[in-house]
Amino acid sequence: MMTFFLSPLPHLRAATALMVCTLAGLAPASAAWAAPYTATHASNRGNNGPSVTFSAEQVTHGAQIYAGACAMCHGADLEGGHDVPDLGNYFMARWANTPLDRLAGYITHAMPLMAPGTLPPQDTAALVAFVLHHNGVTATSNTPLPMEEARQAKIRIPAPQALAAAPASKP
């Protein structure tokens, strides 16, 4: 069995397809070794301010933008690499409790690295929704994540709540 290194595109398409199927409520099968550690962001309230909302459409759109503009460096699974920051666990730890406008602003000004400033606000908001969703953050409603900086500033990125009791996984 050989792996072909022709183009990263098939991976990206696969990632998008996976996202769509997750949104449709079809949980992808996952093997025991990698039970996704997501049930930890359950509470997305309690840090003084409105809770995060984003729409399923934003997540889907964000996945497309991600595949085209971000996955090349950050990886099809947002895993990053030795020299590239991940957008998973470490990312959430770095950004937890930060106002959302900082993240959106950073993406707008600095990303993608090879063409900063090229993402319109709706794409940036969609990307943020996609990344939060990928990290197990659940939206409290289907209201889209706002694009305006002033409204984003009132929302804080939820902290992962790994210390909360979660069902024990058996080997």
Add this chain to the structure above:
Amino acid sequence: MKRRDLFAASLAAGIVGATRRGWASVPEASAALGRTALHGTIPRLVPIRAHADQITDIKVCLRPFRPAGPRLEVEHVAGKTVVHNYGHGGSGWSLSWGSAHMAVGHAAATLERKVAVIGCGIIGLTSALTAQRAGFDVTIYTRDLLPHTRSVRANGSWTPDSRIALTQQAGPGFAKTWEQMARYSWQTYRDYLGLPGNPIDFRDNYTLSDTPLDAADHAPEQVDPAKGSFATTGAPQNSAEFAIYASQISDIIPAAELLAGADNPFPVAYARRTPLMIYNFGAYGHLLLSEFYQAGGRIVIREFHSPSDLADLPERVVINCPGYAARDLWNDKSLIPVRGQTSWLPPQPDALYAVEYRGAAMISKSDGVMIQGYDMNGLGEMDGVGNSFEHPDRAEAEKAIAIIGDLFARFQPRNG
């Protein structure tokens, strides 16, 4: 024969073409496998002095093999968030940094500042260092320090997909995880190359055979249907069940090259050379431990008898790296022992290379000449599977040393 060799062959072939590609058929692969080592690049090799009366040590180890691959889940036990990081089969050294990166990611998501690491084998040590680099205050709790762990009873070379999982039980998702781990580890190891004492180094590894290597590569894996499989018996039954992922990272791992007849210094008909990353346990272990202490790490010698013992640790997050011991400590009966043994002869700093011949491997390292009979009975990946006899077998050691000894008894050192 070993499919691993097929990949080594295909990797060599991959270098030739401008783009990376897979081979549609075995004949196509063998036709393309033509890159020979540049004439004059085989240095004059000093013979290895391999004889059983030179044995300084025989070490036995159980590879912590899990059919589904290593356990990297998060579990809540005894009031703690426990991140598991164990079950790396025959690939623990190779995958350590990548696996640690994933485990520490789970710990980071807790936003805690302190973390406890259980175990000081190669998985525990690299997890502890990775946690420090991520900003944690780290305490290692362990029964033994590295020199007494199973880790230092390994062969100690880059073998990232050696008995790491069963293809079917691990599933395609693990192939991706494996690739992330392997790439991350490989890149981290580069930071330890070229240092005083050579904690991490490369050796030219000569794969030798009396029969065409190419034919051996492409012989189909022997599968005896009467034996069943893991799915039907609960234990692996055939080499072919073991996952092979090496081709996924062929873009960064040096390929093999054939030694043309005139360049082949060995008394065998067929030879190829592959640069192999190796771990000098002494230098590397000391370096990791000093790095850990320099960054403010603490070590507490302690044995846990049950997961409930974690309750009285001051840390709320625990990275659990007990290796094979998880079978009892965490009652993880999916761990299957895979026995392996290495013999150690005095260091030969004048002969720094490696050979593989008739199921025995020799690596000349800074802390000794390591000889391992990894497949002397034609069992392939099944060698040692299910065997938990963790006691030296002198006869096995002598047999492996004799293979290497016999090779060099016929060796004619050449001039220039």
